[in-house]
Amino acid sequence: xxxxxxxxxxxxxxxxxxxxxxxxxxxxxxxxxxxxxxxxxxxxxxxxxxxxxxxxxxxxxxxxxxxxxxxxxxxxxxxxxxxxxxxxxxxxxxxxxxxxxxxxxxxxxxxxxxxxxxxxxxxxxxxxxxxxxxxxxxxxxxxxxxxxxxxxxxxxxxxxxxxxxxxxxxxxxxxxxxxxxxxxxxxxxxxxxxxxxxxxxxxxxxxxxxxxxxxxxxxxxxxxxxxxxxxxxxxxxxxxxxxxxxxxxxxxxxxxxxxxxxxxxxxxxxxxxxxxxxxxxxxxxxxxxxxxxxxxxxxxxxxxxxxxxxxxxxxxxxxxxxxxxxxxxxxxxxxxxxxxxxxxxxxxxxxxxxxxxxxxxxxxxxxxxxxxxxxxxxxxxxxxxxxxxxxxxxxxxxxxxxxxxxxxxxxxxxxxxxxxxxxxxxxxxxxxxxxxxxxxxxxxxxxxxxxxxxxxxxxxxxxxxxxxxxxxxxxxxxxxxxxxx
Amino acid sequence: xxxxxxxxxxxxxxxxxxxxxxxxxxxxxxxxxxxxxxxxxxxxxxxxxxxxxxxxxxxxxxxxxxxxxxxxxxxxxxxxxxxxxxxxxxxxxxxxxxxxxxxxxxxxxxxxxxxxxxxxxxxxxxxxxxxxxxxxxxxxxxxxxxxxxxxxxxxxxxxxxxxxxxxxxxxxxxxxxxxxxxxxxxxxxxxxxxxxxxxxxxxxxxxxxxxxxxxxxxxxxxxxxxxxxxxxxxxxxxxxxxxxxxxx
Ligand SMILES: Nc1ncnc2c1ncn2[C@@H]1O[C@H](COP(=O)(O)OP(=O)(O)OP(=O)(O)O)[C@@H](O)[C@H]1O
Ligand SMILES: [Mg+2]
Numbered sequence: 135x136x137x138x139x140x141x142x143x144x145x146x147x148x149x150x151x152x153x154x155x156x157x158x159x160x161x162x163x164x165x166x167x168x169x170x171x172x173x174x175x176x177x178x179x180x181x182x183x184x185x186x187x188x189x190x191x192x193x194x195x196x197x198x199x200x201x202x203x204x205x206x207x208x209x210x211x212x213x214x215x216x217x218x219x220x221x222x223x224x225x226x227x228x229x230x231x232x233x234x235x236x237x238x239x240x241x242x243x244x245x246x247x248x249x250x251x252x253x254x255x256x257x258x259x260x261x262x263x264x265x266x267x268x269x270x271x272x273x274x275x276x277x278x279x280x281x282x283x284x285x286x287x288x289x290x291x292x293x294x295x296x297x298x299x300x301x302x303x304x305x306x307x308x309x310x311x312x313x314x315x316x317x318x319x320x321x322x323x324x325x326x327x328x329x330x331x332x333x334x335x336x337x338x339x340x341x342x343x344x345x346x347x348x349x350x351x352x353x354x355x356x357x358x359x360x361x362x363x364x365x366x367x368x369x370x371x372x373x374x375x376x377x378x379x380x381x382x383x384x385x386x387x388x389x390x391x392x393x394x395x396x397x398x399x400x401x402x403x404x405x406x407x408x409x410x411x412x413x414x415x416x417x418x419x420x421x422x423x424x425x426x427x428x429x430x431x432x433x434x435x436x437x438x439x440x441x442x443x444x445x446x447x448x449x450x451x452x453x454x455x456x457x458x459x460x461x462x463x464x465x466x467x468x469x470x471x472x473x474x475x476x477x478x479x480x481x482x483x484x485x486x487x488x489x490x491x492x493x494x495x496x497x498x499x500x501x502x503x504x505x506x507x508x509x510x511x512x513x514x515x516x517x518x519x520x521x522x523x524x525x526x527x528x529x530x531x532x533x534x535x536x537x538x539x540x541x542x543x544x545x546x547x548x549x550x551x552x553x554x555x556x557x558x559x560x561x562x563x564x565x566x567x568x569x570x571x572x573x574x575x576x577x578x579x580x581x582x583x584x585x586x587x588x589x590x591x592x593x594x595x596x597x598x599x600x601x602x603x604x605x606x607x608x609x610x611x612x613x614x615x616x617x618x619x
Numbered sequence: 620x621x622x623x624x625x626x627x628x629x630x631x632x633x634x635x636x637x638x639x640x641x642x643x644x645x646x647x648x649x650x651x652x653x654x655x656x657x658x659x660x661x662x663x664x665x666x667x668x669x670x671x672x673x674x675x676x677x678x679x680x681x682x683x684x685x686x687x688x689x690x691x692x693x694x695x696x697x698x699x700x701x702x703x704x705x706x707x708x709x710x711x712x713x714x715x716x717x718x719x720x721x722x723x724x725x726x727x728x729x730x731x732x733x734x735x736x737x738x739x740x741x742x743x744x745x746x747x748x749x750x751x752x753x754x755x756x757x758x759x760x761x762x763x764x765x766x767x768x769x770x771x772x773x774x775x776x777x778x779x780x781x782x783x784x785x786x787x788x789x790x791x792x793x794x795x796x797x798x799x800x801x802x803x804x805x806x807x808x809x810x811x812x813x814x815x816x817x818x819x820x821x822x823x824x825x826x827x828x829x830x831x832x833x834x835x836x837x838x839x840x841x842x843x844x845x846x847x848x849x850x851x852x853x854x855x856x857x858x859x860x861x862x863x864x865x866x867x
Contacts, residue, residue, distance in 0.1 A: 573668075575777065577721065589709055590710070
């Protein structure tokens with residue numbers, strides 16, 4: 135049997151039972167009724183004890199949302215979303231009264247995170263990584279808080295930051311992704327529930343990886359994550375987010391807004407390993423992952439780099455972008471997107487060159503198997519003042535089987551004659567001779583596919599923080615096990 | 620070790636191997652020589668289980684097992700090794716990582732635990748030194764931008780690390796410089812013992828000066844037309860395939 139044929143067979147036998155994180159946790163939830171209206175927004179704001187200005191901000195965003203047209207889905211096949219048939223807030227009862235320490239947290243929830251490989255208890259904490267864990271709509275616990283605050287680093291949930299650092303939140307929230315950007319941005323601004331807030335003060339190099347772990351547990355619940363990261367002058371931070379959700383037959387919505395701001399000489403490295411439940415092989419269930427991620431390189435010599443490994447979700451729609459305002463600033467985007475079975479991904483980046491000598495680099499690796507569709511969509515926009523701007527883009531697609539698709543849609547707009555834009559793209563099928571060679575050396579067909587695909591993705595994976603690179607490699611192989619390998 | 624009887628193979632309706640018999644015992648080295656396109660590489664692919672080849676007739680017994688029923692990786696893990704005429708490049712996969720993965724695949728198959736990192740590093744270092752392969756080389760992506768000769772040496776490194784029972788070398792000597800030919804041959808000779816066997820495919824009698832075969836076979840148009848000992852290689856060198864095949 136041809137190796138590819140065998141792979142396809144394996145893909146087909148991959149039922150949803152192969153999703154390792156598909157369990158759900160039994161906890162009592164506080165949940166207002168379904169539906170999207172001002173009452174719900176007031177309810178969310180009240181639950182969080184938010185100041186008046188925050189509620190007003192939300193209500194204004196809701197007005198904007200109602201006026202905005204729905205996004206046009208180019209390559210995606212997305213069923214109409216009924217916003218009224220979704221819960222917008224859900225928190226475990228035990229977390230309602232702000233547990234002061236981990237001892238007060240429902241052991242079921244702690245167990246959930248342990249099963250996911252993210253222990254929150256001090257003695258078991260991951261070394262070198264500070265974790266903020268978000269369960270449905272609320273942040274459960276943030277580790278390493280004390281050590282970080284000694285350096286002046288703020289790492290907490292956004293709900294907390296609204297109260298403890300209102301001046302920073304007011305100044306930067308919505309400053310990178312305006313509320314009116316598009317309908318999901320407005321929706322998120324109206325009903326965002328939780329997410330992480332990070333502030334790195336001037337001159338500080340954050341000594342540990344900061345990380346958030348998102349978990350959707352409750353049924354029919356949308357998760358509206360809001361993350362804001364500010365790196366002040368001469369600072370550095372590396373941040374990683376991970377995500378999983380239980381297997382459920384219905385689709386769940388995750389609409390996140392992530393804003394990054396880098397001031398003079400600051401660097402933000404943002405990595406994502408997205409492994410939301412992708413749905414079963416017929417395409418039933420799974421997460422709709424509609425994410426707006428944008429970073430502003432506001433200061434001169436600042437740098438923002440996005441690295442993403444997208445293996446999960448029924449539908450992924452995200453374009454982590456960089457606005458290169460500061461002179462000499464740099465934007466980077468490294469992406470691996472794997473789609474299998476009925477999954478759809480439409481992902482890419484936007485690099486907006488505004489300042490002089492700005493440069494950007496885009497490396498995208500798309501892998502499709504089963505009947506999946508994978509699109510790279512990117513925009514490189516060089517404005518007239520961006521003298522001497524540079525961009526390099528490379529998009530490679532790998533196909534496994536005959537029923538999947540890969541599409542590359544690069545837009546380049548340049549209003550500047552001394553800028554330089556390079557674009558390379560390839561599409562290939564997994565090479566049977568390479569598979570045979572690996573198998574002749576004793577690798578079974580799954581391992582052989584995993585090895586070759588990991589090699590294909592290496593340029594991207596090597597940008598992940600060390601601790602996660604190995605995990606990501608395994609994830610690539612696993613998602614291919616059903617899908618690719 | 621290996622017993623091929625009346626083997627008929629075709630690819631895309633084209634008959635390539637047309638009734639081939641070959642028997643290789645433990646501890647023996649067999650050389651297979653024959654004109655271009657006579658089916659030597661095809662035989663090596665069929666033995667290692669590459670698909671697309673249709674076996675129209677015949678049997679292959681490998682240590683008491685029906686070889687044709689085993690998957691490619693099972694054959695490999697049962698000790699069958701093919702040094703490719705054209706080794707594949709695997710971009711993004713470090714050579715040393717590939718070697719480790721191969722060794723551990725075999726250990727897993729045999730129900731053994733993974734080789735520990737230190738033991739592996741030692742083994743790789745000593746084997747690479749024997750073959751005059753630099754450690755720098757092992758850090759590069761497998762076979763990517765290797766020269767022709769470097770690729771062949773890499774095949775022999777993999778072979779010596781996996782220590783197969785039945786090794787097929789498909790024109791490993793082609794592309795090797797004079798020193799490399801000697802080094803590679805020494806590597807093969809070192810591996811030789813009473814428990815394993817080699818099938819050495821070559822066009823040049825010179826290799827057989829280094830690796831002394833117990834038997835020499837001449838294949839033409841998908842059949843073995845003549846077998847003999849080392850002297851057959853010398854005779855072939857003198858007379859050429861045409862004449863030898865006619866006198867068969
Ligand atoms: N996929 C294929 N389709 C059609 N013909 C093929 C295919 N693969 C091999 N052949 C043919 O089979 C014959 C035997 O090829 P093979 O590679 O086994 O020869 P060889 O003896 O190894 O030759 P060389 O000494 O040149 O390496 C050749 O005529 C070749 O063209
Ligand atoms: Mg050949």
